[in-house]
């Protein structure tokens with residue numbers, strides 16, 4: 079579960095970094111999209127790989143939670159946490175928010191089942207106009223709100239997940255302890271800031287068609 | 288001082304339990320938590336009622352048998368101590384205090400606040416030992432051990448097996464206990480012969496006993512009366528990875544011949 083989760087984290091980081099190219103204007107963004115689509119074999123290998131990692135991660139998480147749930151059949155009348163972070167206590171909830179969001183996101187921007195399909199549009203240089211599609215999508219306040227909720231789930235999930243995975247893999251050292259502990263929240267903040275930056279920049283009209 | 292206590296009463300393992308309210312009177316601030324309970328029990332016995340069963344032995348924080356969840360925290364509100372080291376001056380006069388037993392599938396309730404923690408012993412039997420030759424004792428200082436190593440091993444060895452880590456864990460995992468035991472042996476030369484077998488055997492035993500798995504929330508560390516660090520859990524995970532590699536037959540230290548016989 080830890081390895082699968084770390085794999086997904088790396089993907090999420092690159093996903094965010096790639097999308098930051100929206101700030102470089104339509105040309106850069108559309109050619110980036112075209113560049114990804116130009117290698118169908120690689121694209122589909124990556125997609126299938128990602129999907130299997132996601133499925134693996136969810137199956138393992140479900141198994142572990144059921145097992146853990148069975149370990150305490152009768153709960154406490156009063157139970158107080160001392161140092162467990164809010165994020166660590168809500169991993170299941172944030173995970174589910176994230177899953178729902180990913181499904182929505184794929185239906186929305188990848189498969190274009192939700193919203194008006196725009197994939198047939200091309201830009202001035204003959205590339206598919208993904209840039210225009212993104213701009214159009216994030217002008218809808220409802221979509222923006224849903225994406226922000228998704229990012230909240232992502233941020234919460236990552237902020238516990240990354241440091242937790244490092245511990246599970248046994249990565250720990252007196253000198254690096256603080257670095258590892260900070261890794262989760264730092265990566266979560268970075269990814270969420272990047273993503274939210276894109277969404278809000280479009281919504282507020284800083285990035286325009 | 289006076290307190291209102293809500294204590295978990297349960298007649299036997301299969302019975303249904305419930306929280307019963309009692310008054311603790313004539314408590315002095317210098318009384319330990321267990322002495323306060325002794326007072327309550329005296330009154331119950333005087334009234335012909337069944338006293339509250341709770342476990343205790345040394346009353347000085349070394350045996351690990353006193354095991355109460357006090358207001359939702361194993362061993363109560365102070366850090367780094369056992370229930371028997373907790374004093375009543377820690378509570379405001381007139382407070383209501385809820386007292387529950389350790390709760391985990393692996394720790395079935397025997398009576399009231401007493402749980403059966405032999406699951407931890409069975410984990411120890413699975414791998415928490417070293418091989419020692421019979422005959423004369425080895426001379427002191429024959430095996431030189433670095434100070435850092437010795438101290439780290441001692442930190443791990445200070446686990447008294449109380450099970451508070453399990454009680455505090457949302458998953459009722461015994462990871463901190465197993466980590467302390469595995470690390471303590473793995474760090475010292477005496478523990479090396481069984482090193483590979485030990486970690487897998489103890490983790491398997493932990494699963495078998497019905498403990499959950501570690502979610503890295505670190506509640507265990509916060510309630511451990513010996514303040515054992517969760518860094519030992521990372522060490523446990525490393526030992527487990529290493530065992531996986533060694534057991535798969537890849538290069539590693541040769542396995543001890545004794546491992547076969549266990």
Ligand code: SF4
Pocket residue numbers: 351445446447448449450451452453463464467507510511512513514515
């Ligand atoms: S690790 Fe700490 S809390 Fe757990 S059994 Fe040992 S002494 Fe008790």
Ligand code: FES
Pocket residue numbers: 342343344345346347348349350351352353369370371372
């Ligand atoms: S009675 Fe021995 S540790 Fe509390």
